[in-house]
Amino acid sequence: MTYDQLKHLKSSDFKRRCGVHPETFEQMVEILHPHLDRRGQRGGQCKLSVEDQLLLVLEYWREYRTQFHIATSWGLSESAVCRLIQKVEGLLMESGKFRLPGKKQLYQNAQTWNVLVVDATESPIERPKKTQRDYYSGKQKHHTLKTQFVVNQANGQIICTAFEKGRVHDFRLFKLHRLPLSPEQLCLADKGYQGMIKHHPSTSLPTKKPRQGKLDKAERYHNQNLARLRLIVEHVNRKLKIFRILAERYRNRRKRFGLRFNLIAAIVNFELALSS
Numbered sequence: 001m002t003y004d005q006l007k008h009l010k011s012s013d014f015k016r017r018c019g020v021h022p023e024t025f026e027q028m029v030e031i032l033h034p035h036l037d038r039r040g041q042r043g044g045q046c047k048l049s050v051e052d053q054l055l056l057v058l059e060y061w062r063e064y065r066t067q068f069h070i071a072t073s074w075g076l077s078e079s080a081v082c083r084l085i086q087k088v089e090g091l092l093m094e095s096g097k098f099r100l101p102g103k104k105q106l107y108q109n110a111q112t113w114n115v116l117v118v119d120a121t122e123s124p125i126e127r128p129k130k131t132q133r134d135y136y137s138g139k140q141k142h143h144t145l146k147t148q149f150v151v152n153q154a155n156g157q158i159i160c161t162a163f164e165k166g167r168v169h170d171f172r173l174f175k176l177h178r179l180p181l182s183p184e185q186l187c188l189a190d191k192g193y194q195g196m197i198k199h200h201p202s203t204s205l206p207t208k209k210p211r212q213g214k215l216d217k218a219e220r221y222h223n224q225n226l227a228r229l230r231l232i233v234e235h236v237n238r239k240l241k242i243f244r245i246l247a248e249r250y251r252n253r254r255k256r257f258g259l260r261f262n263l264i265a266a267i268v269n270f271e272l273a274l275s276s
Contacts, residue, residue, distance in 0.1 A: 003051035018055065019062040019243055024271050028054055031095045032088060046084070048074065056081065057088045061264065064244040066251075089263060098266040103160045103180055106150070110182035115153040117188045117233040118179075120170040121240075122146050123257070124249045137166035145250065145257055148173050149265065151233045153188065157272060158236060158265045163258045171195055188230050239268050 006017060014022050029051055036053055038045045046053060056074055060067070060081075067085070071078045092098050106113065122144040128135055135143040144166030150159045162177035170192035178199075181187060187203045189196055197203045206226055207219040215223070241247040243264050250257060 003049065003055050006055070007051075018058045020058065020267060021271055021274065023274055024267065025051075025054065025058075027097070027270070028092065031097065032091055035091055036087075046076075046080070048076075053084055054088060057085050060085055061243045061245045061260075064248050089259065093259065093263055098263055098270060100161065100262055100266050100269065101157075101159050106159060106185075107180040107182055110185055113152050113154075113159065113185065115186045115188065115229075116159070116181070117151045117153050117230050118148065118174065118193065119151070119190065119230070119233045119237070120146055120148045120173060120192065121237050122166060123246055125166075125254065126249060126251055134165045134167050140166070142166075145254060146170075146173060147261055148177065149233075149236070150179065151236050153229060153232055155272065155276065156232050156236050157269055161258070161262055161265065163261070175199070188226060190230065236268070240264060 001017075006014060007022070009017065011021055014025070018025065020028075032054060033050050036046070036050045048056065052074070056070060059065075060070055067081045068078050071081045074081070076084075101109070106116075122137055122140050124140065124142045124144050125135065127143050132143065135145070137144040137146070146164050146166050146168055148162040148164075148170070150161075151157065152159060160179070162173060164173050164176065168176070170190075171194065174193060174196060181200050181202075183200075183202060185202060187196070187200055189203060189205055191206055191208060193203075193205060194208070196205065204226055206223045207215060209215050240261075246261060246264065
């Protein structure tokens with residue numbers, strides 16, 4: 001379906017189909033139009049409109065079909081689809097409108113982001129030809145790429161990310177990519193970050209049940225309240241995994257995974273700002 005067939009859908013249906021709201025789509029088209037619309041210029045001109053080119057890329061992220069299947073659907077060559085996807089991703093990142101705040105903003109905006117939630121998620125990948133053990137996740141029983149992201153607990157804004165191989169433990173990932181947290185900022189984490197209090201005293205962790213023992217009423221109450229506060233990070237993870245390129249087995253080169261994850265995370269932040 002082309003953009004002319006989709007633009008008449010309701011905003012909610014357009015979001016279900018493309019992964020973004022119409023307002024976000026129009027903003028992305030505005031960024032891409034000067035670079036992708038080559039009518040009247042020398043050189044090759046894609047037979048698709050700028051809107052359809054963007055729709056093709058969103059379809060790739062959203063459904064994660066092979067580039068061969070997408071090429072046959074749109075009447076392009078497989079190599080043209082590959083070049084178009086990489087070009088659109090690069091233009092959106094270079095525009096500056098779809099970027100995460102970054103680690104430096106954690107310390108500079110300490111008064112704005114009082115409560116932070118840190119969590120890690122994993123994306124399966126194809127079995128590497130070399131160093132397979134480094135990517136094997138004992139938790140997922142699969143070769144994965146691990147991503148740590150920090151979220152503002154108040155509104156679910158994604159602040160920064162960090163990436164490592166699937167074998168790296170959550171807490172080790174935190175120590176490898178130290179966050180410039182202010183002592184006044186409260187950080188909420190799960191059981192995978194045991195020991196984080198030594199690095200950041202203002203950290204709240206769930207109480208682990210002792211071996212062959214039970215938690216008392218106060219400890220269970222603390223764990224329940226902490227889970228309620230951390231629920232926002234699970235909602236953010238769901239918004240990211242709507243794009244199946246992050247949820248299903250990643251077939252592309254691993255060195256480009258971080259760029260795509262950050263770009264999709266920035267799009268999620270952009271839509272959050274529009275709705276607020």
